[in-house]
Amino acid sequence: MLSENLWFHNIYCFLYTGDTAISGCSNATGLLPESLNWMPYYIAGFSMVLVLINIFMAFGALYTYAERRLIGRFQSRVGPNRAGPFGILQPVADGIKLLTKESMIPDQADKPVYNLAPIIMLIPVILVVAVLPVGEGTFMTDLNIALLFAISITALTTIAIFMAGFSTGNRFAMLGAMRAVAQLISYEVPVVLSTVGIILLTGSLSLVDVVEAQAIPFILVQPLAFLIFIIGGSAEMNRTPFDTVEAESELIAGYHIEYGGMKFAMFQLAEYASVLINSAVITTLFLSGWEGPFSFIPSPIWFLLKMFFMAFCFIWIRATLPRLRMDQVMSFAWKFLLPLSLINIFVTAIEVLIFGVNGTFTQGDLWIISGINIIVSIIGIVIFSKILEIDSGFNTQFKVTV
Amino acid sequence: MYGLGIVKGLLVTLKNFVRKPATINYPEQRAPQHSRFRGEEFAWYEERCTGCASCAKFCPLGIIHIETSPSEANIPEGDSYKLEAFDIDIARCMFCGFCVEVCPYDALFMGSGFEEAQYSRQDLVLDKIKDQREGKNKSPSTWFRPQLEAQKYIPLSGTEMKWDDAGREEWTYHPTKRPKRDLLSWRNKNFKNKGEN
Numbered sequence: 001m002l003s004e005n006l007w008f009h010n011i012y013c014f015l016y017t018g019d020t021a022i023s024g025c026s027n028a029t030g031l032l033p034e035s036l037n038w039m040p041y042y043i044a045g046f047s048m049v050l051v052l053i054n055i056f057m058a059f060g061a062l063y064t065y066a067e068r069r070l071i072g073r074f075q076s077r078v079g080p081n082r083a084g085p086f087g088i089l090q091p092v093a094d095g096i097k098l099l100t101k102e103s104m105i106p107d108q109a110d111k112p113v114y115n116l117a118p119i120i121m122l123i124p125v126i127l128v129v130a131v132l133p134v135g136e137g138t139f140m141t142d143l144n145i146a147l148l149f150a151i152s153i154t155a156l157t158t159i160a161i162f163m164a165g166f167s168t169g170n171r172f173a174m175l176g177a178m179r180a181v182a183q184l185i186s187y188e189v190p191v192v193l194s195t196v197g198i199i200l201l202t203g204s205l206s207l208v209d210v211v212e213a214q215a216i217p218f219i220l221v222q223p224l225a226f227l228i229f230i231i232g233g234s235a236e237m238n239r240t241p242f243d244t245v246e247a248e249s250e251l252i253a254g255y256h257i258e259y260g261g262m263k264f265a266m267f268q269l270a271e272y273a274s275v276l277i278n279s280a281v282i283t284t285l286f287l288s289g290w291e292g293p294f295s296f297i298p299s300p301i302w303f304l305l306k307m308f309f310m311a312f313c314f315i316w317i318r319a320t321l322p323r324l325r326m327d328q329v330m331s332f333a334w335k336f337l338l339p340l341s342l343i344n345i346f347v348t349a350i351e352v353l354i355f356g357v358n359g360t361f362t363q364g365d366l367w368i369i370s371g372i373n374i375i376v377s378i379i380g381i382v383i384f385s386k387i388l389e390i391d392s393g394f395n396t397q398f399k400v401t402v
Numbered sequence: 403m404y405g406l407g408i409v410k411g412l413l414v415t416l417k418n419f420v421r422k423p424a425t426i427n428y429p430e431q432r433a434p435q436h437s438r439f440r441g442e443e444f445a446w447y448e449e450r451c452t453g454c455a456s457c458a459k460f461c462p463l464g465i466i467h468i469e470t471s472p473s474e475a476n477i478p479e480g481d482s483y484k485l486e487a488f489d490i491d492i493a494r495c496m497f498c499g500f501c502v503e504v505c506p507y508d509a510l511f512m513g514s515g516f517e518e519a520q521y522s523r524q525d526l527v528l529d530k531i532k533d534q535r536e537g538k539n540k541s542p543s544t545w546f547r548p549q550l551e552a553q554k555y556i557p558l559s560g561t562e563m564k565w566d567d568a569g570r571e572e573w574t575y576h577p578t579k580r581p582k583r584d585l586l587s588w589r590n591k592n593f594k595n596k597g598e599n
């Protein structure tokens with residue numbers, strides 16, 4: 001809870017004057033007079049929010065740099081290395097450039113919606129930070145529906161993208177927005193269903209409970225869900241194998257085609273920060289969150305290390321895979337991911353029925369479940385990729401006949 | 403199939419990731435340049451040039467500007483023209499090298515430089531007479547000049563190439579016995595007269 005948070009507690013007690021039984025502080029007098037003892041709560045809370053959001057935004061900005069550098073390395077280039085040592089000031093340079101751009105609004109644009117879209121794009125990303133258990137005791141709030149909250153709030157970006165595409169009055173943007181709605185809604189289904197397995201295993205929607213239930217990381221217990229979550233996640237973030245929403249070769253830039261300057265930067269920042277947020281969610285759900293093998297490294301560092309590793313994987317995937325066609329994207333979601341996630345729920349539910357005595361699992365139980373699930377996922381992937389191949393013409397046009 | 407292709411692809415990019423980048427960081431590092439590089443800043447030797455204007459005629463773009471006037475000196479030796487202007491507008495040059503190929507007297511060479519950005523178009527017009535006098539004529543490319551390759555001349559080494567070393571040996575029209583003239587004062591006088599008139 002917020003009051004258990006060390007940071008919040010220290011600032012709060014530093015400012016608060018009054019009854020120690022109410023405040024829970026050791027000191028009775030703080031910096032502010034007693035008449036103002038409603039203020040410390042807001043000041044402490046606000047300072048925490050400010051720092052957390054800014055850290056995530058700074059990570060988002062750094063991530064743009066890291067992505068360009070790493071994609072450069074994946075393509076045997078070096079990437080941006082001019083601004084500052086190793087080009088680390090590149091995001092600053094980009095920011096200055098974008099800030100000094102003229103702010104243009106197209107003639108045909110629906111101005112209020114046009115101006116609102118970048119903000120609505122950025123807000124869900126920031127909101128999700130609230131429920132992330134970044135480390136033991138450093139979470140802002142332990143919502144009992146945190147998982148639902150995170151998934152439903154990130155789905156709001158669809159609305160922002162549609163607003164942006166629709167309000168600019170540009171047909172490319174419109175196409176991109178239509179694609180975004182189709183794609184994001186389709187992928188939302190398998191992503192949510194893939195998390196059901198985890199909810200069944202932990203019996204809770206709270207992300208803290210999820211982390212604490214991971215005697216072994218859930219990537220082993222729920223490999224299929226992990227796969228679906230990663231694929232669906234990159235589809236929801238419009239990243240490369242599924243970036244039909246902003247396909248450069250087809251739609252130029254997709255929904256943000258008419259945006260320039262800082263509004264464009266906000267879209268970009270939201271997209272890059274959402275990669276980090278998504279990595280953080282995956283870390284929490286599948287990589288056992290803040291827990292690490294060595295306890296002398298503090299828990300937030302473990303969390304960030306795992307998060308950056310996931311972000312690296314997203315960059316890696318982006319550097320490797322080509323873009324799919326729109327119909328392939330859709331059929332992949334409905335014909336491959338959806339049945340697999342349903343199978344995953346089915347198998348996990350049976351396992352929970354068999355092993356779960358009072359809803360708790362020993363480590364041995366989890367290893368057995370993990371073995372079964374790995375076998376099931378391999379069989380499922382093989383069967384459904386056969387079906388997908390027969391059905392959707394993935395390979396049929398290019399089959400080589402001897 | 404079964405997503406194995408994706409795994410293979412990921413491994414390929416990972417291999418690239420751990421490899422050293424293939425990039426040459428240009429201003430600090432440079433790719434090795436061949437000695438036959440057809441670069442800008444043509445090298446031109448006033449002593450060899452007869453003003454025949456073959457280069458100007460063969461240039462597909464017509465960007466070589468030559469002004470000559472009848473020479474009254476050394477007529478028995480075949481010195482029939484004196485040069486008043488030899489300009490190449492490299493802003494439009496495509497470095498095809500025709501002008502170098504056709505020069506019968508080995509007077510014109512491709513250069514070896516390539517960093518010739520200028521602020522105005524006028525600065526891109528090479529005044530070769532002026533350049534030669536200022537000694538900016540140092541590194542002719544060995545392109546279409548087998549005699550330079552035979553001498554193992556490397557343009558980027560920075561060693562100067564003298565006009566009497568630059569020609570082909572079989573060519574006897576302007577042997578080394580060509581009388582040395584005080585070219586500078588001769589030209590200067592001419593230009594002055596022209597300008598005053």
Ligand code: SF4
Pocket residue numbers: 460461462463464465466490494495496497498499500501502
């Ligand atoms: S290189 Fe080609 S284009 Fe350039 S001056 Fe010579 S003949 Fe003309």
Ligand code: SF4
Pocket residue numbers: 450451452453454455456457458468504505506507508509510
């Ligand atoms: S450079 Fe060669 S081709 Fe051109 S005028 Fe002089 S001698 Fe003739």
